[in-house]
Amino acid sequence: MYKIEKISKSYGELKVLDNISLEFPEEKTTCILGPSGCGKTSLLNILADLTAKDSGEIIGFEDEKSYIFQEDRLIPWKSVKENLELVLKGEMDKNKALETIDKYLELVNLEEYKHYYPKELSGGMRQRINILRAFIYPAKLIIMDEPFKSLDINQKKILMDFFINLREKDRKTCIMVTHDIDEAIALGHRIVIFTEKPTRVKRIMDIENYKDKAKLRGEISKEFKKWDDSHPIKYRYLRIF
Amino acid sequence: MKKSTLRDREISLSSKLLIIIFWIIISRIIDNDIILPTITSTVNGLGKIISNPNFFNIIGYSILRSLFGFIISLSIAIVMGVLSRFSKFIYNLMVPFVNFLSSTPTIAIIILALIWLNNEIVPLFVGFIMVFPILYETILKSMLNIDNKVLEMAKVYNVNRMNIIKEIYLPSIFIGLSNILSSAMGINLKMVIAGEVLSQPRYAIGTNLQLQKIYLNTSGVFAWIIIILAIGKLYEYLMKGLVLCIKSKRYLSPMEN
Numbered sequence: 001m002y003k004i005e006k007i008s009k010s011y012g013e014l015k016v017l018d019n020i021s022l023e024f025p026e027e028k029t030t031c032i033l034g035p036s037g038c039g040k041t042s043l044l045n046i047l048a049d050l051t052a053k054d055s056g057e058i059i060g061f062e063d064e065k066s067y068i069f070q071e072d073r074l075i076p077w078k079s080v081k082e083n084l085e086l087v088l089k090g091e092m093d094k095n096k097a098l099e100t101i102d103k104y105l106e107l108v109n110l111e112e113y114k115h116y117y118p119k120e121l122s123g124g125m126r127q128r129i130n131i132l133r134a135f136i137y138p139a140k141l142i143i144m145d146e147p148f149k150s151l152d153i154n155q156k157k158i159l160m161d162f163f164i165n166l167r168e169k170d171r172k173t174c175i176m177v178t179h180d181i182d183e184a185i186a187l188g189h190r191i192v193i194f195t196e197k198p199t200r201v202k203r204i205m206d207i208e209n210y211k212d213k214a215k216l217r218g219e220i221s222k223e224f225k226k227w228d229d230s231h232p233i234k235y236r237y238l239r240i241f
Numbered sequence: 242m243k244k245s246t247l248r249d250r251e252i253s254l255s256s257k258l259l260i261i262i263f264w265i266i267i268s269r270i271i272d273n274d275i276i277l278p279t280i281t282s283t284v285n286g287l288g289k290i291i292s293n294p295n296f297f298n299i300i301g302y303s304i305l306r307s308l309f310g311f312i313i314s315l316s317i318a319i320v321m322g323v324l325s326r327f328s329k330f331i332y333n334l335m336v337p338f339v340n341f342l343s344s345t346p347t348i349a350i351i352i353l354a355l356i357w358l359n360n361e362i363v364p365l366f367v368g369f370i371m372v373f374p375i376l377y378e379t380i381l382k383s384m385l386n387i388d389n390k391v392l393e394m395a396k397v398y399n400v401n402r403m404n405i406i407k408e409i410y411l412p413s414i415f416i417g418l419s420n421i422l423s424s425a426m427g428i429n430l431k432m433v434i435a436g437e438v439l440s441q442p443r444y445a446i447g448t449n450l451q452l453q454k455i456y457l458n459t460s461g462v463f464a465w466i467i468i469i470l471a472i473g474k475l476y477e478y479l480m481k482g483l484v485l486c487i488k489s490k491r492y493l494s495p496m497e498n
Contacts, residue, residue, distance in 0.1 A: 048397050049397075050396065050397065064399060065397070067394070067397040075409065077416065086395075086398075086400060087400060089400065090399065090400070090401055090404070091399075133398075137398055
């Protein structure tokens, strides 16, 4: 079980995370929903050991973990294969690494792009490689920071299917941050709703308890609405963007 | 694309022809070999220089000096650049040194070098003070320009430090350097020859240039200029070839290395 207890984080005077305790069920996807700028990415960076926490405890995150970033973060002078190979160095020997890359590229029908460089690929395609990199890396845990954010609706649908397809083959524990309710419902087994800054856990919902997706969506929207009503100006601002 | 390259070549060729035509006309008008030698006397001068039994010694030593000096400058620049990137202390230590080299008039440093150093070393040193700051700053800049997000990615995926340097830092340095390498080599060659003019080593293009000047043999000076231009061009092709070779090795069959 992956667990965090009483995590707090401040940047100077600004308190971003306030006493957050959560459990992330294994082999399931937990979606963290919250308003933009509420510190979701800060939490992920703490889990990935990219940012130091002020206080609290992180349990079960010591092992290797993958990270699907908002941007592709591919190395421009390396081909798809080399980008994937880089993260496997030190994890397995070269032949095994090449075998794994070939296996995965075949699995998702991207073999023909093996020798392409990032600049030769479309944004959606690069993001697929970003997702694939996370699955190829031998980690049980995948951390995802709004991986579908910068994509248009069609691309988003294709990439979400791509992700689900991979997740079904490799039973990995995923922690995904998003601000898109539909995305959370489509991908998550558990949905965690955050409050606005300083961020606290507002509600935890297990999807299996909700047979009716429309009802679930309504309830999540209601949680958001409560927050929206108390901040009408900010809400309007957010709606525009 | 191909068409425009061809056109560029045509323009470049006609500009060269134009220079030669001007040279012919002006040298005819002036009609004085000491002020402006004609093409014929320059070719004769070239023949005389090449038939000198020491010709290959002279250009060999100058080429060796410039290559050797350049490799030293490049190696020191890479080491100091990498160290400066990772150590604030070394970075700060290098700032006044690089500023001193870039802003002090080169000739002042050369005069000091003539006093302090052996005349075989002076040309190398002169090349170094010109080229080192350019190389060092390019290397440092190309490392500082690496996207922090890519480094973060490498950290999350536990890519070890050796691989980060080999796969991320070195290629960035190489990409940065590949743009300036051939011009830096050209500058280095010119500065080494300038150093030779002043320090007069036994076998050197610079020493011979100075000799032609003393004898007021302007056609000899012209002939040496042609030889220097040819060496410069040779360096340029060499560097382009090297860059292409490394690039294709990296980009086409990177798994084999």
